[in-house]
Amino acid sequence: NALKNPLAQLQLKITVKDVLESEMISDPLHKLDCSPVSDGCAAVIIAHESVAKKFKQKPVWIKGVSFCADSFFFGDRDLSRAKALTEAAKKAYAMAGIKNPKKEIDVAELYDAFTYQELMWLEEMGLVDDSMAGKLLEKGDFNIDGRLPVNASGGLLSGHPVIAAGLYSMAAVVRQIRGDAGGFQVKKAKTGLVQGLNGLGGQSHCVFILDKEK
Known part of the structure; x- marks a missing residue:
């Protein structure tokens, strides 16, 4: 996908073989399983409806948002799951009136500093069934033209x-x-999901639901 984004730092065409042959960082993660550290910035203007409607660009509406944090200590958490993310997603869905996220989310941008995270977060947010993310990835469900x-x-x-x-x-x-x-x-991207995290081992997560319509 990065090949189609002129703002991407690494616009590389790589294969599974390239990843597996790249330097081992921490088993099983290779160098190409890990994100680079980049210089960059972003800004978002949040305004009241009465103000937003005056802008030339059509506003995108925040329909749902939630932030949840788990225990700081690794020993108190099951690191194979992301309880804080599951709870944050449920609350954001409820605020946005989303009943079936598998069918109602059109596009998603997830925190994927490491390759395994995209699959894990998809399952934890209920966007795919448990243990199915890898198989659906191979089928192409998460491609630009996928489900x-x-x-x-x-x-x-x-x-x-x-x-x-x-x-x-x-x-x-x-x-x-x-x-x-x-x-x-x-x-036809109308409803989008944004997920971010902070803290050691995915301690805290934030989920936003954005929509074309108010």
Whole structure:
């Protein structure tokens, strides 16, 4: 996907073989499983409806948002799950009136500083069934033209402005909903999801639901 995004730092055409033959960082993660550290910034203007309607660009509406944090200590958490993300997603869905996220989310930008995270977060947010993310990835479900396009921008693996990562992902979804994402535009993107995290081992997570309509 990054090949279609002129803002991506790493616009590389790589294969599974390339990843497996890249330097081992920490088993099983190779260098190409890990995001680069990038210089970058992003800005979002949040305004009241009465103000937003005066802008030339059509506003994108925040329909749902939630932030949840788990225990700081690794020993108190099951690191094979992300309880904080599951709870944050449920609350954001409820606020946005989303009953079936598998069918109602058109595009998603997730925190993927490491390759395994996209699959894990998809399952934890109920966007796919448990243990199915890998199989659906291989089928192409998360491609730009797939059932649920994920990280159409190339995600953080193509450029990771560390502190600004969440806003960078949000800006990508805003562009999708406005229809001005250029080469990585998802067709008929109306409702988008943005997920970000902070803390050791995914301690805390934030989920936004953005929509074309109020």
